[in-house]
Amino acid sequence: MNLTDLMATIHGGLIVSCQAGHEHPLRDTSTIRRLAEAAVAGGATAVRCGGVGGIADVRAVAAAVTVPVIGLTKRGTSGVFITPTVADALEVLAAGAAVVATDATTRPRPDGAGLRETVEAVHNAGGIVMADVSTVAEGVAAASAGADLVATTLSGYTPYSPQTAGPDLALVRHLAAELSTVPIVAEGRYHRFDHVREALEAGAAAVVVGTAITDPVWITRRFADATDRPAPVTTGH
Numbered sequence: 001m002n003l004t005d006l007m008a009t010i011h012g013g014l015i016v017s018c019q020a021g022h023e024h025p026l027r028d029t030s031t032i033r034r035l036a037e038a039a040v041a042g043g044a045t046a047v048r049c050g051g052v053g054g055i056a057d058v059r060a061v062a063a064a065v066t067v068p069v070i071g072l073t074k075r076g077t078s079g080v081f082i083t084p085t086v087a088d089a090l091e092v093l094a095a096g097a098a099v100v101a102t103d104a105t106t107r108p109r110p111d112g113a114g115l116r117e118t119v120e121a122v123h124n125a126g127g128i129v130m131a132d133v134s135t136v137a138e139g140v141a142a143a144s145a146g147a148d149l150v151a152t153t154l155s156g157y158t159p160y161s162p163q164t165a166g167p168d169l170a171l172v173r174h175l176a177a178e179l180s181t182v183p184i185v186a187e188g189r190y191h192r193f194d195h196v197r198e199a200l201e202a203g204a205a206a207v208v209v210g211t212a213i214t215d216p217v218w219i220t221r222r223f224a225d226a227t228d229r230p231a232p233v234t235t236g237h
């Protein structure tokens, strides 16, 4: 799939992130595949998946859904952990993803490759790159390194980006103003319908929602916390 076809499919739409952390009750590849199928049935224009489920999740979801898959792997939880190496990116593509999501912060990558090198490797293999950033400067650098899409995924997850409870709509707005030719994807803590709308109005080409759709632990907790018996423990997404 090329970028033009991808944008014709996702522009103005919802992308659903189907992931579950190591200790999560939904951490099972066939469960993730079913979540992805449910998301597509509900109108997801694309699915983002992989994470700690890695290549197995990407492969299962890509084989099951007709919409484009944005794949990623995760290694660890600090530094560059989203599809951190060229080898990871190529594996994600080989598993059937149309788009590889990768950390595009300027922090050192574990294989020593630059973002530009990673982008080139993905392009040479026929893939599209979604650059996960946390600041405007990172988004601008990612675009000049050749990234096809810039996503706000990492805002709030690098020590130097704003640690907001809700989505970083300001980052969407600023990236859209800076980057006229690279589509911006709004991602990270989109928990409300009005925030999805606001992101599109701020210039996002598409919005990714994960936890608020695909994590029943998180959803249950929100309801439990409205009762006299709030949930006792936290389980990550």
Ligand SMILES: CC(=O)N[C@H](C=O)[C@@H](O)[C@H](O)[C@H](O)COP(=O)(O)O
Residues within 6 Å of the ligand: 017, 019, 048, 051, 072, 153, 154, 157, 187, 188, 189, 190, 208, 209, 210, 211, 212, 237
């Ligand atoms: C920071 C990081 O590792 N983000 C990951 C990226 O793939 C996922 O864990 C998120 O669920 C995804 O970005 C969607 O965000 P939210 O679940 O907040 O809607």
